[in-house]
Amino acid sequence: MSTVATPVSSRTVAAKSVARTRENWATTRTYVSAALIVIWCLLPFYWMIVTAFRDVGYTFDSTPFFTHVTWDNFTTAFSAELGNHLGRALANSLFISSVTTVVALLFGVFAAYALARLNFRGKFLVLGVVLGASMFPGVAIVTPLFQLFGDIGWIGSYQAMIIPNISFVLPLTVYTLTSFFREMPWELEESARIDGCTQAQAFRKIIMPLAAPAVFTTAILAFIASWNEYLIASILSNDATQTVTVAIARFAGSQPHQEPYTAVMAAGTVVTIPLVILVLVFQRKIVAGLTAGAVK
Incomplete structure (x- = not known):
């Protein structure tokens, strides 16, 4: 054995x-x-x-990070004397992105719920139009928008950038939330209807609390997409309403005919910090929103 x-x-x-x-x-x-x-x-x-953080004289130097360190580049980035209105541009981007996100969510939640939960004629056609709009190149509408907003006197206004931003962010919002609402069990809403809730009450009291992680994630994605937008803002903004992406592209250096690389990188660091903090603080909610609805 x-x-x-x-x-x-x-x-x-x-x-x-x-x-x-x-x-x-x-x-x-x-x-x-x-x-x-x-x-x-x-x-x-x-x-x-x-x-x-590198001294201007050592911009392309290959020495380690901790050598030739200076804060002057950040001072230059916010220098109004050089025409770098970075502070105002940050406020403009925050305002435009916030308004765009709120409006896109306000319409996107109801549109996504209707596409996912309701049966009506032309439902798949509407969803196809939404998907097509999300892939539409923005450069194709810059000239028509410039002519249209020029005729009504909107060039250089906030609404001239907010409205096109909504048209690009809204399809992303609708598509993301539609996928979530489709995976949500019908039994939850049906139970609420049996208990006496109307469809609007069931949506407000049952569906929306459960959809909060997905809505929160969609809001962050919409905000980042609006914050990073450059093409429309570069054409339709002026010095008073330009966003950070446009402001950095138009940076002026202390010396003529010389690109202020260090100041541009300092401004890029300042612009990136809010997005990094946003993601780090709410990373759990983002993951919960991305995985919400994966399991019934």
């Missing part, structure tokens, strides 16, 4: 050892791949931050 059991036991141990080795290699490959992806994605930000 012992002579038969010994080879079987040896083969079992060997098989477990091979399986453990393969599992360790798979885990190692996963971590290495993840590390390479993270490094690849963070390298541009590292270069931006290093250049933002």
Whole structure:
């Protein structure tokens, strides 16, 4: 009996050892791949931050990060004497992005609920139009918008940038929320209707609280998309209403005919900080919103 059991036991141990080795290699490959992806994605930000703190005379120097450090680039970025109205541009971007996000969510929630939960004629046609609008190139409507807003005197106004932003952000909002509402169990709403709620009450008291993570995630995505918009703002804004993306592109340096690389990177660092803080603070809600509705 012992002579038969010994080879079987040896083969079992060997098989477990091979399986453990393969599992360790798979885990190692996963971590290495993840590390390479993270490094690849963070390298541009590292270069931006290093250049933002680098003395102008050492802009293209290859010395380590902690050498030739200065705060003067941030002073230059906010310098009104050079025409860099970064503070005003930050306020403009915050206002435009906030209004765009609120309006897009206000209409997007109801549109997504209707497309996901209600049956009506032309439902799939509407969804197809929404998807088509999300892929429409913005450069194709810049000239018509410039002519239209010029005729009504809106060039350089906030509404000239908010309305086009809504038209681009709203399809993203509708598509994201529609996917969530589709996965939400019908039984929740039907139970509320049986208990005496109207459809509006069931939507307000049952559906919306459950949809809060998805709505929150969609709001962040809409805000970031509006914050990063450049094309429309570069054509329809002026010095008083320009956003941060336009302000940075029009940066002026202390010396003529010289690109202020360090000041541009300092401004880019300042513009990126709010988005990073937003994502870090609300990362749990973002993950919850992205995974909401995945399991019924």
